Amino acid sequence: MRIAFTTTGESLEAPLDSRFGRAPRLLVYDQEHESVEVLDNRQNVEAAQGAGIQAAEAVIRSGARVLVTGHCGPKAFRVLAAAGIQVFTTQALTVAAALKAFRSGELKRAESADVEGHWA
């Protein structure tokens, strides 16, 4: 299974970015091959709108079935849910810590967005 994380860096040791849509990168961890793929999300950092939607599309394209991030807004959540991707939120500081928490079953699956959209 492939698991997507939001990050400011390029490795498992890098910080977990608590933002979903505007995180600079997505790190996709492949559990079977224990390999890491880094996807550039920087085009969304300055997006006026639709950042969460585009990041969600990138997660879908990456083949990940699970997303671990800090927060997830309503539009991104709707896209991820429609694609059957499970969302887990965490306050972990690094991708490695978030991965460890996910594997140990500490993280609770999000049933809905946990932050407001940028418009009412």
Add this chain to the structure above:
Amino acid sequence: MIIGIASGKGGTGKTTVSVNLALSAGSPVQLLDCDVEEPNDHLFIRGAPRLLETVCVPVPEIDPALCDGCGACSRFCAFHAIVGLKATPLVFAELCHGCGGCLRVCPRQAIRETQRPIGVIEEMATGGVTLIQGRLDVGVPNAPPLIRRVKAYLRRDSLSILDSPPGTSCPVVATLRGCDYVLLVTEPTPFGLHDLRVIVELVRELELPLGVVVNRMGIGDDRVHAFCRQERIPVLLEIPEDRRIAEACSRGELVVEALPEYRVIFRELLDRVQRHAVAMVAR
């Protein structure tokens, strides 16, 4: 003639200049409140509003029976209002700009347009001034489609004054495009100057003639005037910092009625605008 009243910085006196200019014109005049996110010209124009129309924008609706999930619509949409998944795409109506492109690129004609209401246009009339205002529904993020509908009421046979939203983004461009002249209201402060520079750049990009009104003269410094001299922008009026003006405005009174000496001042402003506009066309 169509005069756009804009400012960059908010709270400099666009509405004050717009309504007082309109009321001192002395001939039938249209006042269009294009600040559809918070229209306030109506506070100074007494009269009951009459609903002219509810404005809608087209948004796509996808028929799942016809859609084969090819994703052409979502790839086309520059605003990510349609997200292609393996099944029927998701539509985010609030991001849609209503261009209709998705309908055209869909190879299976699975998309039709439905109408989503975004606001209303109202009219009220008093003393030779017809106010037409747009009012955007709360939570709607896109003002330009409503502003363009408000401007559809422009009558070319009378003087029209367009009260623009503040700032320098799309709603301001939507308001000023097609104006014959742009009057920029600023205040002689560092904030006023900063935002004046940005809006001057925008108006020049639109290739429209412009002049400046400096409001609240007496506060701040002289850098707005220095900038206008350097850029060869005429300062057509200076309105002093005057507590009586603020008090009149706070009561919803027109400056030209509370302080009748201003009627001739605003009348002269209109003459200066018209003369400058003609001079710029001649050049």
